[in-house]
């Protein structure tokens with residue numbers, strides 16, 4: 001894709017903080033209208049990548065172009081709307097007053113009523129900004145990122161502190177915006193959010209791109225299947241010796257066999273353990289792909305960090 005045609009292009013970008021290599025040779029091109037998730041465990045380099053795109057950090061090496069410009073020029077020209085992890089709303093204004101005030105700072109703002117509608121903040125327009133829940137605050141921050149009518153929206157973990165309902169409401173607002181043709185880049189470590197809301201997932205680990213594609217393409221990178229069967233009291237060491245089995249795990253009365261050859265493993269399992277029941281064979285999911293692709297020279301995420 002020629003540079004001018006990409007909304008965001010990173011070419012062999014490196015960024016260190018002291019001795020920590022936060023981003024190590026990232027190449028990435030995001031097309032206009034795409035919704036892209038930057039997914040990765042803690043410390044993968046997601047926020048640093050977002051800071052580079054927003055012109056808040058400069059690369060040590062490589063190039064970042066946003067809408068064909070230097071990032072800070074694109075931001076200054078009102079072409080980029082950003083929502084960072086932290087930030088508070090100006091206090092003692094109503095939501096409507098705040099969004100109107102921010103709109104007045106842009107040359108061609110989007111009509112305020114339309115933005116309030118789109119972000120489901122219209123019912124909050126008369127509410128003081130100090131009287132909002134976490135989810136409502138995030139939607140107002142989203143409205144502020146949107147009101148300048150940017151071509152590109154960049155959101156750093158927009159739902160990190162929200163409960164399930166707050167997350168759902170936020171994403172339904174986001175989906176409406178993405179559907180209107182904007183390019184959206186968001187960072188998350190929620191697999192399900194990346195899967196549900198992004199057209200494409202860029203999986204980061206240890207400051208590098210570990211995988212880049214649709215959720216299905218990333219799943220397909222991990223070819224293995226697993227067999228789950230109810231088998232009370234089974235000897236895990238003996239199961240590990242079955243042909244085609246790479247590892248074994250116990251889940252209550254069930255066992256899960258990760259397989260390199262699930263056909264061979266299944267035949268021998270049923271032969272040796274005729275009492276096995278509720279047998280299921282399944283393809284590796286996004287969670288397995290995430291674990292496999294982000295483990296290695298990168299920092300392995302703990303299951304808490306994966307938060308499927």
Ligand SMILES: Nc1ncnc2c1ncn2[C@@H]1O[C@H](COP(=O)(O)OP(=O)(O)OP(=O)(O)O)[C@@H](O)[C@H]1O
Pocket residue numbers: 017018020021022040041042043044045046047048049189
């Ligand atoms: N300002 C900074 N000073 C020093 N080190 C930093 C700074 N910002 C980030 N780092 C380090 O760079 C690496 C990448 O951090 P980054 O915040 O980009 O990752 P992340 O994927 O956004 O993680 P998280 O999900 O925890 O926000 C980490 O090791 C982090 O500790």
